[in-house]
Amino acid sequence: MKINVEIDCTPEEARRAMGLPDFTAVHDRYSEKLIEAMDKGISPEMVESMMRSWAPMGEAGMNFWRQMFDMSGKRD
DSSP, X not given: OOOOOOOOOOXXXXXXXXXXXXXXXXXXXXXXXXXXXXXXXXXXXXXXXHHHHHSTTHHHHHHHHHHHHHHHTOOO
């Protein structure tokens, strides 16, 4: 037996239905800070530092993503 359920809702409605926290204020504040940094001039080192803090598993996660991007450009 196969049952398909289709739910038509906005991302906000889905988040509330699943009981996930609302990070809108955090996201807005983070976006403001990022725009400020870009307006002041952001260096490649700053971007790498941000990516390291976001990457799961720290350096190992960064190496994984670096390899993924390196491989994406190499098509035979």
